[in-house]
Amino acid sequence: MTKKYNQLAKKIVKYIGGKENVSDAYHCQTRLRFHLKDNSIVQKEELNDLDGVVQTLEKAGVYQVVIGTNVADVFEEVEKFIDVSGDNKNDKKPLEKVSMGNKIIDFVSGTFQPIIPALSGAGMVKALLALMIVFKITTVQSQTYIVLNMFADTVFVFLPILLASSEARKLNCNPVMAIGIAAMMLNPTWTQMVTAGKPVHLFDFIPLSLTSYAYSVIPIILIIFVQSYVEKFLHKVIPQAVELVFVPMLEFIIMGILAFSILGPIGSFLGNYLAIFFTFLSTNASWAPSVIVGAFMPIMVMFGLHNAVAPLGIMQMASKGFDSIFGPGCVCSNMAQATAGAIVAWRTKDPKTKTLATSGSITAYMGITEPILYGVSLPKKYPLVSTMIGGGLGGLYAGLTHTHRFATGSSGLPAILLYIGNNTMTFFINIIIAILISVVVTGLLTYFLSFKYEKNADTKLPIDNEKLIISAPVEGEVFPLSMASDDVFSSGALGKGVVIKPSEGKVFSPVSGNISTLFPTKHAIGIISDSGAEILIHIGIDTVDLNGKYFESFVTQGDHVDIGTELIRFDIAKIKESGYSTETMVIITNSDKYKTIKINSNQPNSGNSLLEPAL
Template sequence: MSKKYEGFAQQIVDRVGGKANISDVYHCQTRLRFKLVDESKADQKGLEDLNGVTKVLINAGVFQVVIGTHVAEVFEEIEKFVDIKSNKTQQESEKKGIVTTVIDFVAGTFQPIIPALSGAGMVKAVLALLVVFKIITTDSQTYYLLNLFADGVFFFLPMLLAFTEAQKLKCNPILAAGVAAMMMHPNWTALVTAGEPVHFFGVIPFTLATYTSSVIPIILIVFVQAYVEKFLNRWIPKSVNLVFVPMCTFLIMGTLAFSVLGPIGSVLGGYLATFFEFLSTNASWAPAVLIGGFLPIMVMFGLHNGVAPLGVMQMSNLGYDSIFGPGCVCSNMAQATAGLVVALRTRDKNTRQTAASGSITAYMGITEPILYGVNLPKKYPLISAMIGGGLGGLYAGLTQTHRFATGSSGLPAVLLYIGDNSMTCFINIIIAIAISIIATAIITFVLSLRFEKKDSDTAEEIEIIKADEEIIMAPVAGKVLNLSEADDEVFASKALGDGVIIEPSDGVAVAPFDGTIVTLFPTKHAIGLVSPNGAEVLIHIGINTVELNGQYFESFVKQGEQVKAGQKLVTFEPEKIKDAGYATQVMVVVTNTTSYQKITALHEGDIKNGEQLLKLKA
């Protein structure tokens, strides 16, 4: 296991309030998702200032840290610093609203099964290609087996949902899956096929309904099961509950599933299917337009987690998804295109780099980096993408385009639109995507003529200002070391920027130039400054000293204050910090390193504060 992100992970844990403040943590494709005991303890600004963190969001009761496609590697290191078992007994301090609670429940139930649905969906796409190009026939054993590979997930969907919903509701997921297994047992299917009335103990009628590939019934059943289990665990003695709680759960829930909850769920599912068919026939354009145009807004507020499962439900009922998939892929392609145009138009090196890499990721279906890194901050690319995505969605809706399997919503997703032995939906989604890309590119380019002109003028002015070399003075006295010798991997790898270390000989930190305090952490261990010429410098005192919560530190400035070179910023007590078990290295880092051609250390060995430390060449 790589330790590349170990220091980065530690900083994230520190800034969300430490491991004691984390009741749960998991990740999706791009985000770390924390459930915190007390959100007020999290330093949102400090997290967003970390190089490697694109954005911090609080949606549906979840504290989300947007990292990017390498989030799984960061999560592996996060796990080392947290103790979920000890924290799960703590209660979250804030109450959620009804909408937030519902979205949180739906997301927690459906998100864990997305990889399985995506994998099965791509197998379906491969199968459709093999049939369309006449490589195999629909009556061959290969077709039969590949179809089995793909349909297994959808056939046993109730079991998967039962497991994830039980985890969400904190009841026994194995028992929940066991109840779902009853409902898909071949003997029950045989009774339904026979069509003769079924009565439990000759009294309780069991409604004849098929539950394979269904969604609503099992959601209702496990919801009730969570309360039944809690009741049984409360009243059955601990000495025998290992045997009697599962037995009673199966007896109670089996009876309720076949007699009441399952039939209710089937009726609701039928109404839902009727609603989907109504949309497909009378307003096929509406879902694709709304998702295509407003998906970025939904993502920002976490609403997409409540809408995306509608596509899964529609597929389980009708065999295709026209609710979420078409609009989503059009929106994602529009987001990617808007970012690409910005990359071609902007003169800011950092923005260009972020936009170029983010647009590539977005074309593969993951839009958070480009959304939060470029399109949302600049605003005009976001507006362009919403218009372009809506236009593409409109075409997809009017042509009743739908996908035949669930999967990602990037360019590879076009294969999911091959089905029913036809290429019609595939051709239509290609056209819809082309409309989104072309419309977005034109609108973004036109708007960039106005908005990027300002940025370009500013950039040119900055380049003129930076024409001469800029000197950064030493903020503390001590011994200058190479940044690679930092005891923190993030600093040593220069992930936060180039610079040096100073092993301090005293406890006074001063301003390295005339400038502005842009960041002053509440714990006083880190100060961010910007010079009139645009140099952004971070003075970070000690390693992991954020854990001291300001102890042994005293600040003499405030965020936003204008300071003069040599002005006292912070005092600290190196010996007491060492005695507390923390390194006292002071990292002096230029966080906008990419804005400079070369950064040179001007001093080796001992240095006094105020002496020349770094030279920045634009």
């Protein structure tokens, strides 16, 4: 995410005894947590002196380095300097349960994402060639065209090799062996056998299906998936002294036979039916994919589903030479979202929103929509609705006109060049019209909706907004933060606030704002109020070790909530039975931004004024 904390992370690892001293590492809402082999060698004073480290402490055998709300960014850099094997990971590491659907999406994404640069580069070369033909700079018969086209086609011809390498890395098997197996299937000798059309039998009784695997996708994905298990099995049963020789040999023989006799033909069979499906869609419902992607692309991005849909376009490209499934709808959606952001930047008077919307819309026009989606469209909602309507209508036009792209690339404004091909400018013109429909519809909807939702668009914010009232998020007895059982909280190192001994296991939003962080274990939640106050609600002491047990959340990260919205429920009795304190800390983590913070530590009921920060 960022290299800002690279040096801090490097020093932290050094002072805790180096990577050799780390058997496990993870983080909670505010702290890095290490299971160390020898706590006595930790250089505690040096750690505490680091700029960026709030405090260090040791509890229940876990060495804790308190960082603050930017702990996730620091941990991302720490991971680069440690080497924790799966066998040594502590059972207390907070992990989210991953559904089968998410596992599939993660697998598809991890396989295809690494090869996107190659596909994009080849696609842009093809777009350049199309322009050269249109403007009569060269001809398809010229050596220049043939050579440049070879540059681009090579990526698609040897697509199985690229996929084999990325999939092997995703599945933690040997990528070189995977590349070797993929290369077998593209060997000129095999190509000659397929061209000759004569039956091929291995050992005179194992028939090999005469199938060409150039440009293919599904066969190699299936083959490397099986290879990952075969490889692990061979390493398990073959003695380490001879595995360097026999594992690769047996792997090549086993996977070669399976690839040409069973897995490759099955994958090819599935690929053929996928091609039939593509043909059916392009003939009978060409509008459907573009409408679905155009309208629901922001939702797909939020849940990671776009990573499962995008490869369908790549597969269609490999089998039919064009993509009408993903590209047209995606570019319409992205341009719609960029336009919604631009309108918000124009209409809002809030400086923070204006800056975020301006920069986010620029990156969205270049094809990167996450900043504008999570920073503006999702929190405000009305730009998201406008985007979905505009993107859907643009996608509808693209679908009805059978618009498709001839190469894979980004989905920003430069992507329109990918629609030049087949010696015609028709698809290029149609995608421009589709984008204009998306932009105009989205722009008008966002503009008119802004009169309702940007209530301060034409007036200055009232002076009362300089003072914020933070309500108590839980029922219970309120005490000064200095009385918290945890030294890090009681010292005020993370900010000013209070500690509440809850009488009811329900947490309500103390302000109107956005959920900035929700830890997987649900024991802590961060909220940024509409006026900019950063509030941390931390339920219990060391309750991260419960791994989410006895906690239930009702919101997700990025949600906008109103005062009184129920956020989390927790079982007070069960948590106490497990030996943990249920003290709940409410802290303003950006306390330094306020001149005064009035603390009302005698308010026992949620809904009452608890903290009053003033600029």
